[in-house]
Amino acid sequence: MADLSTMRTPAIEALVTASPASHLAALTALPPRTRFSFRGRPAAVTAFGTVLGFDLPQVACRFAEDGARRALWLGPDEWLVTLPDREATAFAGAAATALAGLPSSLVDVSQRSLALAVSGPMAARIINAGCPLDLSPDAFPVGMCTRTLLGKAEIVLSRTDEARFEIDVWRSFADYVWRLLEEARREFV
Secondary structure (H helix, E strand, O other): OOOOOOOOOOOOOOHOOOOOOOOOEEEHHHHHHHHEEEEEEEHHHHHHHHHHOOOOOOOOOOEEEEOOOEEEEEEEEEEEEOOOOHHHHHHHHHHHHHHHOOEEEEEOOOOOOOEEEEOOOOOHHHHOOOOOOOOOOOOOOOOEEEEEEOOOEEEEEEEEEEOEEEEEEEEEHHHHHHHHHHHHHHHOO
């Protein structure tokens, strides 16, 4: 696998540097990470979890993580797995070996998306400016993730802390999503 990590930069870099700071609501672009789309049946899920270092979440709309590795449940047999770029080549090789002969699919989708974080006491309110989900801690607790819409863009939303959300968005929609969130955040700057 070619090392593309040095070639990837946030598609919204200019917007990030122009974004004013706020303790009530911070909007940041996260560093590039390797992303894999994994699909598999139970035997493949078990084998893949062994390589990943933890079991894939089996409960709908939840994510599991260990250190810098994370697996987000996207469907009954589909997960989005993220890990540091420096681990990508070794991980892909180990996963290919473990999954050999098992019905499964592991696709590197790192170039497709980028990640943003919205944090602070008003994070949920900012996201709700374009997302119809109930983001209260009771309805969307820490450890939850889902595919949803933010404005007109499909995203993967996860709550990593009481006042912190991560958004995985296709690069082609990143500018739109950033500007939508920045507009909602202006109220708190």
